[in-house]
Amino acid sequence: MNELQQSAxxxxxxxxxxxxxxxxxxxxxxxTVRALLDQSIWAPTHGMREPWRFIFIDKDMLPTFAKKVSLTYKEDMQENRENYLNEPNAILVAIMEEPEKQKQWDENFGAIASFIHNFSLLAWEQELGVCWKTNPHIYDPKVKEILDVAETEKIVGFIHLGYFDEAPEVKPRTDIDEKLTVYKG
Known part of the structure; x- marks a missing residue:
């Protein structure tokens, strides 16, 4: 274990x-979510565009929200999706500005992904569980309508939030030597 791996x-x-x-x-x-978001804004963002915004849905509003989103699915999937969306204690919907230029689109996605990662690390420190979900409903125009997401915006994910008593087991990672090559000209 090197010195970097031992840092906080x-x-x-x-x-x-x-x-x-x-x-x-x-x-x-x-x-709590506001405080975590306030600290997460220090994510890298090209040109200081800060291409993100968020919608918080607390436990009290989840049943109504879950019902509306579940109705965007085929009838045989609605109950499953409604139950699924009611599992967490809250949902944070991550939305990014979707520019026409591919370069800026990629930069915006990188920025909001960095923001979400900051949020996840800060939440973990507070013993708040986070899971970034990219289920089919995030691509559904009806869900964008439910959330009042503009035509020029993209739902990046539903971030499921909840406190937990037991953390999942560690899953092994591939050794970096299998993922890194050094360019030698």
């Missing part, structure tokens, strides 16, 4: 897990 941030990066289920009943407060 390296420890949080290594320990963080996506919490997909097993949430307990502790409420995710808007004030």
């Amino acid at each position: 941030i390296a420890k949080i990066i290594r320990e963080r897990r996506s919490i997909k289920k097993g949430y307990n009943d502790k409420k995710v407060e808007e004030v």
Whole structure:
């Protein structure tokens, strides 16, 4: 283990897990989400465009929201999707500006992905579980309408939030030597 791996941030990066289920009943407060978002804004952003915005749906509003989103699915999937969207204690919808230029689109996506990662690490530090979900409904125009997402915006994901009692087991990572080559001209 080298010096970098022993730093506080390296420890949080290594320990963080996506919490997909097993949430307990502790409420995710808007004030907590706001504080985490406020710290996450320090993500890299090309040209200081800050191409992100978020919609917070707390536990009290989840049943109504889940019902509306589930109705965008085929009838045989609606109950499953409604139950699925009611599992977390809250959902944070991540939305990015979608420019016409591919370069700016890529930069915007990189920026909001960095923002979400910052949010995930900060949430983990507060023992709040996070899982970035990209289910089919994020691409559905009806869901964009439900959330009042503009034509020039993209839903990047539904970030499921919830406190948990037990973290998932560590899953092994591929050794970096299998993923890195050194250019030698």
